[in-house]
Amino acid sequence: MEIHFEIISLIIFHILMTISVSKDCKSKAIINSSSYVVLTFFFPVITGIVYACKRNNAQKAEKLPENSKALADSSVLFFVLAAIVFIISAIIGQLMQ
Numbered sequence: 001m002e003i004h005f006e007i008i009s010l011i012i013f014h015i016l017m018t019i020s021v022s023k024d025c026k027s028k029a030i031i032n033s034s035s036y037v038v039l040t041f042f043f044p045v046i047t048g049i050v051y052a053c054k055r056n057n058a059q060k061a062e063k064l065p066e067n068s069k070a071l072a073d074s075s076v077l078f079f080v081l082a083a084i085v086f087i088i089s090a091i092i093g094q095l096m097q
Contacts, residue, residue: 006096009089016082017044020075021051027071029061044082 021040025033039047065071 006089006093009085009092013082013086013089014041014044016078016085017041017048020078020082021048023071023075023078024051024055026065027068027075028055028058029064029068030055030058031061032059 018037018041022033022037025036030036036047036051040051
């Protein structure tokens with residue numbers, strides 16, 4: 001059984017996008033964050049775009065967490081890592097053909 005690099009890298013992309021959305025939801029204290037997190041794992045690109053458009057209008061909790069700046073920064077880091085993994089996966093997938 002052969003393990004394909006593209007499949008592994010796409011699973012890593014899904015996980016990194018899910019972590020990114022989860023941390024951003026926590027940083028903004030969004031109440032219905034669990035639905036965004038679950039949908040992001042299964043449909044990362046579509047849910048990521050929808051979340052980015054709706055995150056400022058989402059229903060928020062009364063108080064932001066104390067470490068909201070650190071959570072937002074780590075969210076951006078995970079998003080950049082996810083984008084890099086996705087691009088590398090696409091490049092290597094094209095080179096392997």
